[in-house]
Amino acid sequence: MALPAVAQVTPPGSTTPATPPNAASAQEPAHLPNPNDPGAPRKWSLHFQQTLISQWHNNLTTPYSGDYSLADRESAKLSFTSTLFIGRRLWQGAAVYFNPEVAGGSGLSGARGIAGFTNGETFRIGDPAPNLYLARLYLRQVFALGTATDVDLDDLNQVAGPTPRRYFAVNVGKFSTADFFDQNSYSHDPRTQFLNWSLMSAGGWDYAANTRGYTVGGVFEYVTPGFTARLASTLMPTEANGPTLDFHYGTAHAETVELTKVYHLRGRQGTIRALGFRNVAAMATYNTAIRLAQLTGEQPDVTLVRRAGHTKIGFGLNAEQEIAKNVGLFARVSYNDGKNETWAFTEIDHSASLGLVSTGDRWQRPDDRLGAALVVNGISPEHRAYLAAGGYGFIVGDGALNYGLEQIGEVYYSFALPTYHASISPDYQLVINPAYNRDRSGPVHVVALRLHVEF
Template sequence: MNARHFLCYFLIVPITTFAQKQITFHFQQTVVSQTKPSISAPYSGNNSLVSNKETQASITATFFTGSKLWKGAEGYFDAELSGGSGLSGAKGIAGFTNGEAFRIGDSAPKIYLARFYLKQTIPLSKEYILVADGINQVATKYPTKYLRFVVGKFCLSDFFDNNSYSHDPRTQFLNWALMSNGAWDYAANVRGYTTGYVIEYGSPQLGVRFSTTAVPTTANGPDLNYNFAKNYSHSFEINKSIGQKTIIRALAYYTKTYMGNYTEAAQSTDKNIINTRKDGRTKVGFGLNAEQQLSPNSGLFFRTSWNDGRNETWAFTEIDQSISLGFSNNGTKWKRPNDTFGVAVVANGISKQHRNYLSEGGYGFMVGDGKLNYGLEKIFETYYNIHLHDKHFWLAPNYQFVVNPAYNKDRGPVNVFSLRAHAEF
């Protein structure tokens, strides 16, 4: 080894090793194309699903970075691009059919800051487990019991309402009511992100977490309200592992902000809920989330959620009650271990006050046909996620069948055919 080779080895190897241990870089890109045939629709309103045949596509691309900082501390920074549109501008179905479209506030592709947060872990035990490098996860070791603080900008679903089989629309089910509790009107801007803090206690069998986060300044708006004295959302969750195969998560939330009231809006002359907004309005809800491993290759999941539905939906989607059940299986039995097959059913409903408001011709930010012949919104979804090459590329055909879109028996049913392409490095 000559002097030049020795110098290169002396400088590059330690730097590379440091980067591998201290820094993480990842990238994802997801493209979803959806089409639906024409549907039966004797009448339509401002927020109706278009009755004609329609095709739309969305794209997201995210660059994930993270680094170890001081002892027990990690920092994460994600830049994201999104563009395109959901069917009918992501309107006309409460359990919307493209989980990537909810992050898109404008059809023109734009780059924005998705996450920027600090995570500090304080050990409560002397035993540690190794955690592999991943998306928003530096390779490190964590204590088996810990207290953790997260502060900054993030998505609440990064830390709450997880489920091994139904959580990520980039690799699992696409429907909004399957990627989280449908009636959890969780604090987020139009792209799905918020600012605040999370406090978490973790152990092998029990986890407890609490957050306070910012809500948008307007319903489904792009900007967050940082007047935490009057506008905020609390989320609380407990998860319990039962043996090695069962996990149950119980979630509750409380939001206070400048909301409109459905009853007042239904009784008003113009039926415009915006004109009924007042400070101090609240929304309370809960969710139950369970997963059951059937074998190393398959599992069942179940969710049910509810909110009081008195005041307007503010951030996620217009669902006040929801229940879902599904099954997931990878392709090990047919020698395709990196493939995944899933099938699920969902039923969504709304409160009596919400129902009356829509019946009187009112509009939310997602649904409203001008009038309403109420029925539960029922959804069936199935997908097959095909692994194409070396853990980096997947292609997933997907089918969804929606009965009573936007809770209206007079419209639909809707057949939605999708193709999702996902790359991850």
């Protein structure tokens, strides 16, 4: 499914002060510091990750189903990804990053039937058979805006060495938009944090990506210690959830802007991000598809009424707050107009989430993470009418609809393994009204086990 990939990396160009060592952030797996001084200047950066997720749901008894419904009964499904992160410093302020990736396996019901889908790693998988492909290849150039410097540690897609505290940066090439936007220390990476799609990213942000989650374009950043502004212009896929990017930039493109502010509340660090986006592509209008179906007597089909130049606009607010030495709180709200079909992420037009993450420091497991969150997803009146008339998107469609908000709760516990480069995480999700359908409310109980290795 077309869910833009989320690199488990420190956000490029992030000047958000580092989370305190014992805070509950799990943006990357917890491990011991590199004894070889990871901040010493280097020319190369080389890292690897592999993530395996096995997921199962209970048997359901539902009155009807459609082509894109969650199956009433199915066996457990396994997904995996392996990524090589290669970085090379070129000249002053410049580096190039290259990420070949292998992905395979499957999500439950082919990653369909729940708008806030339950496995954030399945979006990279267009074919269940293992496939090797280029995930990222981009150039990053940083221009200093002063003499003060900080130190970048050796990390995924980050070469160790001094970096300006204030700067302007240009990133050009192939990447995931989510590498740069909608970051959150507690809820952004399905490889180490929450698995649900609508918890790892803002559900209402239909951000540009092909089926495997990547796009081509440019990201421009203005960065200071307490404030960051980012602007991106990127390509859209040629069709909804399509594998091929549309290089006819004049008729298909996406613009994203985000402002980030770091603050302190009673001595505890917090960050708030405000995001806006506008997508242009050959989308179909839901109402047009419904009117055509009424004339022909057939079920509505968005693929029959697509027209170049249609747009989708929306916004998102994203906040995180450290509330104790080992505990952090996060929240997101997002919205898009929902008049035209979903094109790249998932079929959510508005969403709200709230969650809490803690380290295991209180029970002498400081590298473990415990997270719990709730998310509520909804769709526009036009989108509801389309699904109720028997239409299908690319994620959901039961052939009919008794509308209700999709409600999801998730709890995970990440056990850091003794190697300090691996973790194993049991995960549980409760889904009420999957695909917004009260007639198929279940509820759905989803259990998963995730193994993540990184070095």
